[in-house]
Amino acid sequence: MKKQAKISNAVIKRLPRYRRYLKELRKKGVDKISSNEFSTLIGYTASQIRQDLNNFGGFGQQGYGYSVDGLYHEISAILGLDKQYKMVVVGAGNLGQAIVNHTYYYKSGFIVSAIFEVNPKLIGLRINDIEVMDYENIVEYVEENEIDIGIICTTMDAAQEVADKLCFAGVKGLWNFAPVDIETPGHVAIENVHLTDSLYSLAYHINGAQEHNKK
CATH class of the missing domain: 1.10.10.10 (Winged helix-like DNA-binding domain superfamily/Winged helix DNA-binding domain)
Known part of the structure; x- marks a missing residue:
């Protein structure tokens, strides 16, 4: 190759x-x-x-x-899919839980090791037998478990700080679902996923198709 x-x-x-x-x-x-x-x-x-x-x-x-x-x-x-990747999810809200469920049911080498959250009501819960842990302990956990990928499912305001902590702890890549583009050091790969951008694009295509049909 x-x-x-x-x-x-x-x-x-x-x-x-x-x-x-x-x-x-x-x-x-x-x-x-x-x-x-x-x-x-x-x-x-x-x-x-x-x-x-x-x-x-x-x-x-x-x-x-x-x-x-x-x-x-x-x-x-x-694509690097001939190996396994250990991941952590930050944010145990609806989106974070959906991603954990998705990776659980569609196993393809991407393994969620832990979920981190600041809300004390969610800490200690288990999602698909994966414990929701206190965000305060994230750096130590990522370092000790050699996590490859951090998945960010937080608010816009918290996303960059979370990214900075994950990069400091040694992740190789970030999958960001927060509605903001975050910055990373050159050695850390980043994929910003904007769900609303995709939805707005769909709206454009729907209206574009309607305009075309009127002609």
């Missing part, structure tokens, strides 16, 4: 979709697929698919196409 220093974020964001479709093809017993067949299935052009995959090396064979199983495992390795 060839690795380059600079791969565009747009390419990286398409890889999970490739993997998801390949996973379904594996379940159906499909052994190989051409870029044209994959294009029809996934909605990207065949040229786009080939360009994306060529960033990481040549996975296809002329006249054969791609091995579904082989490409699935290659993309899994590129």
Whole structure:
């Protein structure tokens, strides 16, 4: 597998979709697929698919196409999904609980080790047998348990402070659901997830479709 220093974020964001479709093809017993067949299935052009995959090396064979199983495992390795990650959730409200439940039922190598909360009414509860712990102890816990990822489900005002503590404690990445973009040191990866932005985009597309139908 060839690795380059600079791969565009747009390419990286398409890889999970490739993997998801390949996973379904594996379940159906499909052994190989051409870029044209994959294009029809996934909605990207065949040229786009080939360009994306060529960033990481040549996975296809002329006249054969791609091995579904082989490409699935290659993309899994590129995304780092061939290993496990230990995670903590900060914020045991509705969103935090939903994420804990999601990772519990869709086990894929991302393991929630603990949940942290400032509300004393929630501390001590168990969500899918994972204890809600006092936020005061988060740095010590992350350091001692070598946590890889911190998931932030707090208010906007608390998010940056939580991020700073998690980065200080040694996490490698943050998955931020607070409605604010947070800053991290260069060595800590960050993915800011804005649920309302996605909802607003949906509203635009709904209205755009309606406007198009009026013409």
